Amino acid sequence: MGMIGGSTEAFIGAVHRKAAALDGEIELVCGAFSSDPKKSKATGQALYIDPKRVYASYAEMIEQEKLLPENERMQFVSIVTPNHVHLAPAQMALENGFHVIIDKPLAFSLAEAKTLRKVVEKSGLVLALTHTYTGYPMVKEARQLVKQGKIGKVRKVYVEYHQGWLTNFIEGNNKQASWRTDPKRSGLGGAIGDIGTHAANLAEYISGLEIAEISADLNIVVKGRQLDDDSAMLLRFNNGATGILSATQIAAGEENNHNIRIYGDKGAIVWRQEEPNTLLVRVYGKPNEVYRTGWDYLSDAAKLNTRTPWGHPEGYLEAFANLYLAFGRAVRAWKPGKKIDPVKFDFPDVNDGVRGMAFVETVIKSANSNRKWTKFKGE
Amino acid sequence: MGMIGGSTEAFIGAVHRKAAALDGEIELVCGAFSSDPKKSKATGQALYIDPKRVYASYAEMIEQEKLLPENERMQFVSIVTPNHVHLAPAQMALENGFHVIIDKPLAFSLAEAKTLRKVVEKSGLVLALTHTYTGYPMVKEARQLVKQGKIGKVRKVYVEYHQGWLTNFIEGNNKQASWRTDPKRSGLGGAIGDIGTHAANLAEYISGLEIAEISADLNIVVKGRQLDDDSAMLLRFNNGATGILSATQIAAGEENNHNIRIYGDKGAIVWRQEEPNTLLVRVYGKPNEVYRTGWDYLSDAAKLNTRTPWGHPEGYLEAFANLYLAFGRAVRAWKPGKKIDPVKFDFPDVNDGVRGMAFVETVIKSANSNRKWTKFKGE
Amino acid sequence: MGMIGGSTEAFIGAVHRKAAALDGEIELVCGAFSSDPKKSKATGQALYIDPKRVYASYAEMIEQEKLLPENERMQFVSIVTPNHVHLAPAQMALENGFHVIIDKPLAFSLAEAKTLRKVVEKSGLVLALTHTYTGYPMVKEARQLVKQGKIGKVRKVYVEYHQGWLTNFIEGNNKQASWRTDPKRSGLGGAIGDIGTHAANLAEYISGLEIAEISADLNIVVKGRQLDDDSAMLLRFNNGATGILSATQIAAGEENNHNIRIYGDKGAIVWRQEEPNTLLVRVYGKPNEVYRTGWDYLSDAAKLNTRTPWGHPEGYLEAFANLYLAFGRAVRAWKPGKKIDPVKFDFPDVNDGVRGMAFVETVIKSANSNRKWTKFKGE
Amino acid sequence: MGMIGGSTEAFIGAVHRKAAALDGEIELVCGAFSSDPKKSKATGQALYIDPKRVYASYAEMIEQEKLLPENERMQFVSIVTPNHVHLAPAQMALENGFHVIIDKPLAFSLAEAKTLRKVVEKSGLVLALTHTYTGYPMVKEARQLVKQGKIGKVRKVYVEYHQGWLTNFIEGNNKQASWRTDPKRSGLGGAIGDIGTHAANLAEYISGLEIAEISADLNIVVKGRQLDDDSAMLLRFNNGATGILSATQIAAGEENNHNIRIYGDKGAIVWRQEEPNTLLVRVYGKPNEVYRTGWDYLSDAAKLNTRTPWGHPEGYLEAFANLYLAFGRAVRAWKPGKKIDPVKFDFPDVNDGVRGMAFVETVIKSANSNRKWTKFKGE
Structure with a gap:
């Protein structure tokens, strides 16, 4: 796994890392943890990442990792940036053959979400969206x-x-x-x-x-x-x-x-x-x-x-880890040309993400029209 | 206290009776427990009421009790009939000098509620409405x-x-x-x-x-x-x-x-x-x-x-009894010509009742106009 | 019901009165509320008891009430005094034909409790002990x-x-x-x-x-x-x-x-x-x-x-009232010479009371002998 | 970290692994997961451990790891075997310079526990005992x-x-x-x-x-x-x-x-x-x-x-991980000849372990002597 975003200052990046690490099934091998290269470097160091694989930008990470032998390079990226930096790295990762797991909401807008859906469909790769609570x-x-x-x-x-x-x-x-x-x-x-x-x-x-x-x-x-x-x-x-x-x-x-x-x-x-x-x-x-x-x-x-x-309580991180486990199983089961069924593997996918963005826009539309009953198509 | 409604078949009548009895401050002395004189009689018997004071109708009760010496007759009526039989007995009781405690909602309609408010105001007597939950x-x-x-x-x-x-x-x-x-x-x-x-x-x-x-x-x-x-x-x-x-x-x-x-x-x-x-x-x-x-x-x-x-839990009947206690204090404090302040005695009164009926009609008005924001005046 | 003890200063007396009153099945008609006749009088007045039936002592109450016609006099006594004043009034009441309901523990000592049991048995009357919690x-x-x-x-x-x-x-x-x-x-x-x-x-x-x-x-x-x-x-x-x-x-x-x-x-x-x-x-x-x-x-x-x-919570007073109801049912069912089965009527009786006193003495015996396992015979 | 015990069939081994992995501070690099070399191998494979570092016995593991360069070999062992196989591997690990974290109870008997304490003291190394609940x-x-x-x-x-x-x-x-x-x-x-x-x-x-x-x-x-x-x-x-x-x-x-x-x-x-x-x-x-x-x-x-x-609930695994974190901090802070204060690092140590074994023996002694008050010295 390579991480985009999630410097030591952020909240959700650490959550993703712990969730991914918990079951010993996923290893964080590289990252572009911040748009500020210094912060990215410092975060990589704090996380014991090989300095050569701590990148100054997600673009660099995707490019460089792709050059590594298949069994050495990251298999997927985890995107934990603010919403306005979701589409671009996800798209680039998918277009370069990397699966994606991404914090919700899927994108900055419904339009972006739909674009991303097309990219996912074209790529045939796996994309998971971390609607944490369905992991419980x-x-x-x-x-x-x-x-x-x-x-x-x-x-x-x-x-x-x-x-x-x-x-x-x-x-x-x-x-x-x-x-x-x-x-x-x-x-x-x-x-x-x-x-x-x-x-x-x-x-x-x-x-x-x-x-x-x-x-x-x-x-x-x-x-x-x-x-x-x-x-x-x-x-x-x-x-x-x-x-x-x-x-x-x-x-x-x-x-x-x-x-x-x-x-x-x-x-x-x-x-x-x-x-x-x-x-x-x-x-x-x-x-x-x-x-x-x-x-x-x-x-x-x-x-x-x-x-x-x-009687041994599990909580939020475990629920989060369940999404990573399901995503990981899907990634392992994936073969080129074979489409993965997210329902079978039980993780939220790009369609849930599009639906989420459509929800936001439907709500706003209704609120702006005096609470009119507004059809929610989910696009 | 004289009760109108509340035969042994009903639910809320027994609640009122227990609430009134709990603190030993109020005695049930007469009743017109049902529009069916037989049921009224049977209920009176089950409640150990003097058979002479078990009446066939609320009208009879109010008339007959009024004929008794002041220190023998009931001091107030408790009305526990279905909503459509609230206004008439309340009005008659008030017009004959009896205070009233009445199960909510106050009346069958907002119009009736307003009528009753006028009657209360004219009478100068005490009316309490049993919004139970404010008794906790x-x-x-x-x-x-x-x-x-x-x-x-x-x-x-x-x-x-x-x-x-x-x-x-x-x-x-x-x-x-x-x-x-x-x-x-x-x-x-x-x-x-x-x-x-x-x-x-x-x-x-x-x-x-x-x-x-x-x-x-x-x-x-x-x-x-x-x-x-x-x-x-x-x-x-x-x-x-x-x-x-x-x-x-x-x-x-x-x-x-x-x-x-x-x-x-x-x-x-x-x-x-x-x-x-x-x-x-x-x-x-x-x-x-x-x-x-x-x-x-x-x-x-x-x-x-x-x-x-x-740590000695009290519940619904005690909350109900609190309303009776507050009403009872007001009745005792009442003197002809002296108006009782329900806020001071802390019981819901006829204005709360009118407000409740206005609430019902406002809700329906809004629902019928496509959830339009509808002013709630409370009349 | 006549009450022994329970002046307005006490705690448990009021509980007994409310419990007895709740269901409209029992009426408090007389009392000797305190060993101080003034306090007794004041309590009687606060409770709207006929002043003639507010007595200066329990002995006077039992004697005087016995002189009243059977359908006018109290049917039973409720004893709510401290433990050292349980046996004497209970015994006197029973020996004069009054049923007894008594706050727990039954008596001051196991010896007293056993004495009281004999009195109960001899009288053939009903005695209930208010182990409140079994009333829930x-x-x-x-x-x-x-x-x-x-x-x-x-x-x-x-x-x-x-x-x-x-x-x-x-x-x-x-x-x-x-x-x-x-x-x-x-x-x-x-x-x-x-x-x-x-x-x-x-x-x-x-x-x-x-x-x-x-x-x-x-x-x-x-x-x-x-x-x-x-x-x-x-x-x-x-x-x-x-x-x-x-x-x-x-x-x-x-x-x-x-x-x-x-x-x-x-x-x-x-x-x-x-x-x-x-x-x-x-x-x-x-x-x-x-x-x-x-x-x-x-x-x-x-x-x-x-x-x-x-969903309409009941609590401590209702549990207490359940004991009074059960006791009341037993009293009504009682006929001279007919023994009442407390299990059938489901209230704690004199045997529970003796057992309670034996419990106290067994516990003390064990504690005094270095926590030795001590047989609890319940006498 | 090297693990002793904890094959895929066991319960507590997986708990230790997840707890150690959660925060990305500890890496499982080797193990002797079972006394059955086949099971050990299978477990190692399931855990993505380098097959060369999956050992047939804890003795082999300790010996072989010691031969590796210091920055490549395991730093400590985690012992998750049944109680009768606690002392020997812990002793061997400590005597060969490896810190130890060990599932409770510390040992098979109080005598063993005291032996182990001596070994710890002599080694100057860090030993933590996983009394999980103090990690919350x-x-x-x-x-x-x-x-x-x-x-x-x-x-x-x-x-x-x-x-x-x-x-x-x-x-x-x-x-x-x-x-x-x-x-x-x-x-x-x-x-x-x-x-x-x-x-x-x-x-x-x-x-x-x-x-x-x-x-x-x-x-x-x-x-x-x-x-x-x-x-x-x-x-x-x-x-x-x-x-x-x-x-x-x-x-x-x-x-x-x-x-x-x-x-x-x-x-x-x-x-x-x-x-x-x-x-x-x-x-x-x-x-x-x-x-x-x-x-x-x-x-x-x-x-x-x-x-x-x-509002993001944490649970048992997180509490467990807290012990690993504290132990890890102590291990990092440790220098040859410098004693670690477990109170400062806040983890249960060998003294808690000895105390636990003394507890078991004290309890049994008291139970066998008719619940006599038995001094608990904690040795």
Whole structure:
């Protein structure tokens, strides 16, 4: 693996590195960790990377690595830069024969996302998008249970992603806040791009439904902020179910409260990211059931994504690592000319990425037209 | 106390009776428990009421009790009939000099509610409305904390009232379901009238704000049902805060999940009815605080509404009884010509009732106009 | 009902009154509320009792009430005095034909308890002991589940009763603390008498087993205190199961944390008094089950002791009221010469009381003999 | 790092590998993964280890690695074999200049543990023992809070380690169960060695106290089992505090319920391994406080052991990795002749290991002498 972005100052780069390293299946062999060559070098050194393979730019990395013998060069790139530097390195990597794993959202805009999809399709290579939360075993279990009809026909979906870290105007001091609220680096969406896309993805992943229409309200709550930091939207799904999606970053005191409740005509499932190894299952008229990771009664999908026995909690990094594992399996299974089925390998792919960018633009369109029900085509 | 409605078959009548009896301050001395004189009689007998004071109709009760010496007759009536039989008995009671405590919603329609308000004002008597949830000590504590600025300026209010008891079409077998979903007995609102009004009342009571505008979506999820059983609405408050109110009765597996989360620019409070003796307080940047009933650090408002020491849980009936206690104090303090201040005695009154009916009609108006932001005047 | 003790200054008297009043089945008609006639009078007045029936002493009350016509006089007495004033009034009441309900522990000593048992037996009347916690519906459900074999053969019982209210030496200022730590009024046991007896009773009630042997450690943690405020003991049950009972009143920050966990060879049940409407049931190898009050799937024993629908929390006073209801049913069913079966009516009786006193004395005996395994005969 | 034991069939080997790999600070370069050379080879292959460095025995590994140039050979060994194969490889590694990290308990017996301590002292090298639970950030926070006097003088310690995986006799089919209950491979202690040592270590680590005396009860609950699977013991600490330690593996339905509650004269702290990112702090008379990982208000000790922002849960593997990080820091800081202070680097060392083995033997001694208070010297 070669990494693009992720200097020691950044947050998500280290997450990707730990996730990739955890299972001993992936080795970080090179990187262009910053657009500032000095920082890139320093990061490479801190990571014990061979100095010869710490590059000044992603272009240089892709070019130089390609010159190495096949069994020595990196097999794929991990892109962890801000949104406005997603398309170009991804495209270059794919066009030079490297698979790609990329932090979400897929790109700066829907148009860029669609371009990237074409590049992926043309290349025939594997691209994974790190919608982290679908990597949790209990999310996978929830998806299976819904599919098996445990809760009946889905009627109602409540999905929340509530954070509080943007309660105050911290754009000046906080690197994360700085780029994530800057339309030039983040794109059209603030909270809806950063976390709303996760929520939409989670709702669709577990329910097996598609969001069909959105009626959205967007707010900038904190004075001086440039992008939405708060949103609320009503959803209609393709089976007639309705729902509420609420994504905010100004909920003071909330940490990373991403949760989902899905109600069918027979029962319900509830999952909360902050207590991820528990899944509450309610079958109407019976005692509630509490599913826990590590037990034999779980689906293979859940078991395959768990490392430790019951009661030994796994968390965010493990969920992230599950995406890397699935991507890694796909990369290993890949052969020239053979297309990989992301559903089989169970990782979010370029289509999820396009859908995420379409979500952002649909939400904005609805919000700008007085919360009109706006078709969500997902392009 | 004389009761109107509340035969042994009904649900809420028994709740009122237990709430009134709990503290030994109120005695049930007479009743017209059913429009069916036989049922009324049987109920009176089961309740050990003097048979002479078990009446065949509320009209008879009011007339006959008035004939008794002042220190023998009932002092007030408790009205626990379905919504369409609220106005008439309340009006007659007030016009004959009896105070009134009445189950919510106040009346069958906003027009009726306004009529009743005029009657109350003219009578100068005390009328209390049983918005149960504001009777909980931790709700009172929450209100005090917000007032004191503990969470700063309120920005966001999430209030939910999720039940599952109407998951299936049970109108045929279930007396509660039967009248509560019948527009002829319940009025224009289904879930929004039955529980949505509680949610709106709770949000305003704790936040100290007024809902200013509503954008609402109403659904009939279960086939054959006549009134809304599911709703979702966006709120704007008079200080610029926004919120979501979600009230549904088809959330299979939910019991009586009424909860509220209020976020200010300094912190947040969270209260859940199903675990009512706990109040979560989050001051941004500090450890979360968990307030519990019974401790000295609580406000007088909370202490006044608690009967047992810490760790001895109180619940729904106690919250209900708190409303009766407050109403009872007001009745005792009342003197002819002296108006009672419901805020001082801390019980919901006829204005809350009018506001509740206006809420129902505003929600319907918005839902019928494609979720248009609709001013909520509260009349 | 006539009450002995329970002036407005006391804690448990008010609890008994509210519990008795809640369901409208019992009326407080007279009382000797204090050994101080002035306080008794004042209490009677505050409770709206006919002044003629507020007595200066329990002896006077029993004598005078007996002179009233049968359908006018009190039917039973409720004794809520400190432990050293249990036997005498109970004995006198029984010998004069009044049933008795009495706060636990039954008496000042095992010897007194046995005396009282003889009096009860001779009288043929009903005596109930208010082991409150067995009044909770989920405790009753737990007992049924164990009986039905849901968790298999019981192997291990952990029962805790942890409070913190005696963290500091408050004997000087706190009426409760003052008598409950005074060997002259409380008896031989401090924490073990006050709360340890509850814990032992709960363990036996739910498990259906009997404690057979005890190895106990007693501590006085707070300087100057006269009776144990902390204890820990190992238990052996009559089926070979073992357990731990831990009762303390110096666990700073604990409120009324009474909880029990019972493990069998097939599964486990867990109940916590502070969240009493929930029962956790674990069947080994399956998802955990969460039972909640109010649902149809519960046993009749649980349903009979619940007043409100699911999600409307009931608490301590309702549990207490369940004991009064059961006692009341027994009193109504009683006929001269007909013995009442407390198991059928499901309330703790004089035998539980004797067993409680034997528990205290067994614990002390073991603690005084270097934690020797001491047979618990229960006399 | 070179690994001894930990074939792909084992449980704890993979845990060590993931923990070591997570932060990119440690590389697994060689191993003797099984006493069966075939299994060792297969494991090496699965782990992408250079086949030349996959050894048939630990002796071979130590010898061969020593022949490599210093900057190429392994720096330390990780020993993850059953208890009876701890001393010999550790001794050989140390005597050949390799640091050691070793799974707990330290050795097969107290005698062996003391021998190993001598070897460590003589070598001057670093030895770390993986008492995993002290690697959790909130355990470190708890320790700091107690040290700072937040809860006052400690009076009472309840520590539990409840598992249910040995509910049935699974020795035949389960590799873990097989050796952990076999006195020839596990040593004198069953549950008390496997998990009781963790509990004792945690209690001392957080409280800052030493267990001074133990009165223990040991049981073999499941028929046919050879070592204790259940225990309960009373503790006395060196400051006069008392406590209960309960370790069992037959609590059907329990997963890995390791928890601790410490009460001082000012307050209490509560930590539960299954929800490890939360620490409950109770200061008597104030609202409870809930500390959560990732916030600025935490101590440096907690922060240093956290990788992700608040609300991104970390778990067991991260706690384990924290031990590897601390050990790694010590190894890097080590210079010939310079002794490393394990307290400064914050990892459990050989003295903790000796203390653990002494704990097992003290417990057995007490259990065999009728729960006599037995001095725990810790040797």
